[in-house]
Amino acid sequence: MKQFITCCILYLFLLITLSGCWDQHEIEKRATIIGLAVDIATPEEVEKEQVTASNTNTTNDKVFVKLTGQLAVPGKIQLGPKSGESSPDEAVWTVEGYGQNIGDAIQSMQQKLAHDVFLGHLQVIIISPDVFKEGMNDINDYFKRRTDIRRSIWMALATDKAADLLHISPKLELVPAMYLATSLDQATEMGKFPDLPIDQYWFANVAKGKHEILPYLEQNGDNIRIAGLAYQNDDIHFVDPFHVIFYNGITGEKPGGASAIIKLTNGNVLMESNYRRVKYEVKLKNGMPTINVTIGIEGVIEEKSSKAINLHLAKTIQSIEQSAKKMAEEESLNLIEDTQKNQSDIFGFGEIVRAHLPKYWNEHVKKEADWERIYKKIPIHVTYKVKVTGIGTQLH
């Protein structure tokens, strides 16, 4: 009997405490933010919407933040194909917030929302070039500190106003922010774009031997276009989509999937790589780290431009391989030289030097700027090994 009563009390206690009274959340009562755009705000805008401090004068020389959040409206987003009735205008809702930093702007956004802001389903963060130049510390700190944010989300740079990218109306997805994330995801899966989600950005941000790099998105009418990669050192520099494939090659991104036109003497062919492999060799020569990059590419011919090219001849294939090798080596070196000129090691060669030459690294590199000075001067050699594995179903 005694046992029975103790059990009853215990179970009652467990029932009350285990049923999650504190952390209970209704899915409809959450303001689920899917995309965020970060722009620069003027002090007046912030002053008007201030909720976390009595005045805005507390910070000196700091840029203010305008956040635009894209919210999913519960019940309006269906899984599967679009039924025809709902449009992006119905399924999503855009709310703005202004503040001295990201968290502050989120609070200002919260002030306009009935439900709790929830960032667990955030897919993409778009930032404007101004923010990229000045305000990345806030973004990094706030989003790293929060536990509910996935680390596999994308952070991308916009051409001008970041908020504009959240207003596109794509036909393939209901939610613009989802479409942006899907575009980047798919491009990565097809091997046309490096896998650079936000955790890779953060890695480059704290690592001394790698410069941070972001996907660059361009508005194209009602749509967007992946316009390559962007990195920043004093000024913002871009890697155009054609050179992104060499970035992929040098960093050994998997899978392959990039296409390039290979010039021959009597026309040209379009080749698509389907396999990439990279090997780095680091040596200390005359007190300078020397890096040899060997990239193995396997690919197939997709198209030829003139009848004069005889694809069935082993000799032609050999010459395609030769010119592909030459072209890839030249372009890769161009890309590397560009980044060397801008003192931005976007490939992470520094990390490879750190790994292989720890003694040299300890002596010469104390902070990121040290490596960037060294990076400017070091010799880097790129060797391609190209193999054509197929020409499709046509012999000639």
Place this chain on the structure above:
Amino acid sequence: MQKQDIKITTLQQATVLINSTIGISVLSLPRLGAKEIGTGTMLLTLIVLIILFLFVILFAILGRRHANQTLIEYGNTLLGKPINFIFGILLVLQFLVLTALILREFAELMAVALLRETPLYVIMLIMLITVMLSIKKEFIVFGYTHMYYFPYILVPGILLIMLLFPKIHYYNLLPVLGNHFSITNMTDVGTNMLTLPFFQIGLFTILIVIPRMKKPKKALKSSILAWVTASFIIMSIIVITFGYLGSDIIKDEVWPVLTLSKSATIPLPPLQRLDVIFVVFWIITGYTTIFTGYFIANELCCMLVNIDEKKRHVAILFVPVVFTIALIPKNHLILYEWMFLIGKYSFIFTASYPILLLIISLFKYGWYARRHEQ
């Protein structure tokens, strides 16, 4: 009545050891050395696991030599009752404190990762009550519980390793010794790691479980196997954390392995978010470690004051003690400071008591005694 005489099987003993060793502290383990020795942390963890492996062997040998008696019983004969009693009381206190620290660590993790609005004391109290209820009259239930939870620890652990292994960058693992190698840093960090409470709880279970085993002769073999398995999982998790995140990120994260699991995705829409699944995995590892810690304290206490084994559920008496100790630290920064400090002293104790017993036992019954008789 027959039921109560069921003994722990060899497999159960192995699972007890594995479950207790893979604890919630693995989440912060890579961070301990990341700042001072960077990538050298991996090598250091391996060294620490090997040192502890030696202790595992010593403990198993001691347990096997006195397989018919419980720890306190042979302690009494070897050390004499009064000294052994003092040792016993101190051990009980020590394990209560260690359990409390791990409980607090668990609650801190939950408060950050899953239950953001639930007060800490509720999380801790619920866990404590669950642990207390898990202690049953029969010893075998301890074995059954661990046996049951074993797959829930093994499978997600291996899943995490498998999902992220292809994504690691080899250069994050090099150089093996770390970029700023120094012996003092190595030993400092090494001591902190070696003396982490959850390792001690894992180690000590060997001594508690062996007397209850069906085949105590196999204890050494199964302990070695279990320790190798646990070490393999811990090492893999740490290597992957370093390979994926890099030591520069790890040194800023409170729980790097938790961050790591936020990066794991399967490209299938409903399974895109795996971090919640892994939080559940950490709950189970936390539970098994806290359960074992609490159980050890309870067993030692029962043996010391001669409480009948069938009345194990006096365990309820320890709930307020553990709960109060767990409430003391203000936040996880202080908690980790305490953990290292308390861990260092308690490790001396965890290690010295069984080794003292083993030495005396060897002199009294071993080759020395035999030669003396001749």
